[in-house]
Amino acid sequence: MWFRVSADGRREFAHHTDPDQIGLSFRGRTRYIGGSYYSCSVQIRGVKLGDAGQYHFRFETDQPLGRWTSPDTVALDVTDLRVQVHPARPANTFGSGETVFVGCQAAGCAAAGRSLALYRNGLNLGSYEKWMIVNRFDQQHAGAYACRPIPPQNVQSLPLTLALGHGPRLTSIAAVPPGEVSEGGSVTLTCSSDAAPPVESFAWFKDMESGSIPDSFSPQLRLSHLTHTDGGEYFCVARSSLGTERSRPLLLNVTYSPKNTRVLVSPPGNIREGSYVNLSCVSRANPPPTRYAWYRILGDQVLSKGAFQNMTFPSVRAHHSGQYYCTASNPLGYQSAPVATLTVLYPPKNTSILARPSSVVDAGRPLTLTCVSQANPAVDNFTWHRLALDGGSAQKWGTKSGPVFAFSEVGPRESGQYYCEARNPMGAHSSPVLTVRVRGRLKVIALASAVGVSAGLITLTVAIMISKNMHRVDVESAEVGSKVCRPSLTADTAPCDPAQQTFPARKGKMSDIMEEADDDSDSSHPSIVPLSDAPPASDLSRSSASKYITVHYSKLSSTDEVQIHNLPLRGDRSPTDSSRAVYSLLAQPRR
Incomplete structure (x- = not known):
């Protein structure tokens, strides 16, 4: 078994016949390579700076006196010698023209009082106190860098390879399937880009909007159940440690039948009789509508007014008032607009007086005169006038309550000529004169x-x-x-x-x-x-x-x-x- 004594006096086994006794920092990294006699070597793989120390050998048998620890120790000195690069880049790949700092770093036995030399592809670049500065990094600066102590020893750092790279370029989008896509279908957009190091992330955008499409950071964007709102221009942005690049936009052409068809009345608001009016049929469709048709509703009838997009009235009249609607169609279908009401405002016209029961009435009977007029908005004021049969001056009655002028019982005094005036905000109009005659019964005059x-x-x-x-x-x-x-x-x-x-x-x-x-x-x-x-x-x-x-x-x-x-x-x-x-x-x- 091989062990070392830690700073706190405990034994830490680097090798033991019982694997469970091996220290955690050595497990899987040591292997016994000694023989049965006079060889007790052990191999440590992946030596680390923390492996340095004094190692002891010991063996134990099943005999009471069969235990022995070597009085000699083996000292393991570890030098941590490595190449440092700044700034750090994935795969140590740098773009053309960048400024790169390269240096040597030593730790352990070689650190104290040692000078270090920097090598590139085996060529000694000299000794630097801290950094070797590479301005305008290009292909001649690419290669394997290593550090060695001075004077030379059989010690060298692991090589570090610097490469010349570039940001994303030739970024483009491909659509599957290509060309037009019908509403309700699906399409997959793929963003590709050449970059060294490779592209780290992607982002998708539509119609030059400021924000990217949510959850679209992969090189593919799949759109299902397409609607007319999905049509437009798409582009992707490829991003790496050396930069970003945006692709050219790709037009996604989603075809659909007319939608949002409606009638626009110009000018808007109140329309006076005699003014210019234009009714326009507006619809969204892809391809655009190829045919328009206009209809007018008159009671239970629907009348066709022509096949054109704009219906114009150079001088609109009262009889043009009514309900209109249009239809827009393309090869994929058609749609009708909601009914729009054209309201024409005009002053009173066709004003007349209706006499009930007649303009010639017997004395003592009731008489009702009604002023009738066509106007929009409706007449809000009626004024009655009476002209005496003898040609005298006119008498005037004004009323706000309605167009009716009623007599419960007429007599000779009610005979005369009457006319009414109808007024609304657009103007006024007077009726023709109506002559009212009151007939009396033949009476015996007693004097x-x-x-x-x-x-x-x-x-x-x-x-x-x-x-x-x-x-x-x-x-x-x-x-x-x-x-x-x-x-x-x-x-x-x-x-x-x-x-x-x-x-x-x-x-x-x-x-x-x-x-x-x-x-x-x-x-x-x-x-x-x-x-x-x-x-x-x-x-x-x-x-x-x-x-x-x-x-x-x-x-x-x-x-x-x-x-x-x-x-x-x-x-x-x-x-x-x-x-x-x-x-x-x-x-x-x-x-």
Whole structure:
């Protein structure tokens, strides 16, 4: 067995027949090479600086006196002599033009008071206190360096080889499969680079983004289930201890059908009638869309408007308002855009008035006038105007509540000409004039205040007419005996002619006769006045337009008939007296 005594006095076996007794620092590094007689050598492999020391030999037998330790010791001196290089590089490979420091380092027995010489490929480069500086390292500086003590001894450091290297170069990307890749497919990108020492790491980037793709530090990048967002330019960066290099970008062409199709309205916001409007169909696709189509929705119908990308209205009108959409297609498919609503703002137009039940209405009935107008935005203010039929100034009613102007019960005062004005933020528009006429019922006008005067007037009138028509009555009486004279209507006071037209007298009250509908001209309604309510003579004398009518009433056997003779206001004929004659006065309507 071989052992050494440690600083604390314990034995540390370098070799023992019992392997478990060998010290931990020597296990696996020692081998007994001695023979049976007079040879007890041991071999230590991989000598380290810590192996230095005094070693003892000892053997032991199974006899009581069969144990012996050699009094002589073997001294092992270890010199740690090595080549030092700065800066440290993987595989001691340096780039061209670098500055490299090379020196010798000694430890152990050779360290004290020894000079060391540096050798390259066996050539003595001289002795340096610490470092030999190599400027602009190149191929002539590459080689195996070693250190030896001075004076020369059979001691030399292990050689250290310095090599000339380079950073990554010829960095490139290859795609498998090459060319276009359809959406949903897969592709593998491989980054390759020539570097000495070899590339230490890779990084992947897309579309010149500032950050690298996550978890992409290997030479391969695999992309699965591709979408349209995966398309773009990819490049890789190769990095080593001597530098980095970026590859040229590789375009990954992912083909897909149109997506994100939509309608863009220009200009945006509120669009006034008459302005320029452009509807553009926008879609993302690879390859780009090759065909566009426009459609307009009108109720349940869908109308085709053409095959173009942009639909332009140089001067948009109200009837262009509506819902539009477009479709974009390429060889891989098509997509429709969501419906876009084109809203055109315009001032009121086509303003008119609707009268219910009619613009001609009976007195006492309700009347509703409605102002109708087309506008966008909707009319927010209605103003009503009335023009008097006599041409007077217009009366104005303003309302914020709505377009309806209602009368619960109309009378003559409501007759007139009406028009309405509709207004919104875009402007205002007025309707055509609507004429409203109120029809009244024929009424018996009783002039109670003139009863006395009327009675006097009637008496005077009857007396005058009896005296004027006395002769005419006598003639008529003479003719009665020979023939029956049928009543007739003549334009003068000529005797009754049997051939004259007769009409039956209506039995009933004259106040029950309904007035006929008014014509388009403005006129006053005539009044029928009973005898008892006739106006006084003084009032009649003021009217130059009065005429007198004589009514003869005869009782006939079959029917009651009336003969009416139109008498002139100023006549020279003598009135015929007859006790059967009844006289009345009617006022002619004013024209």
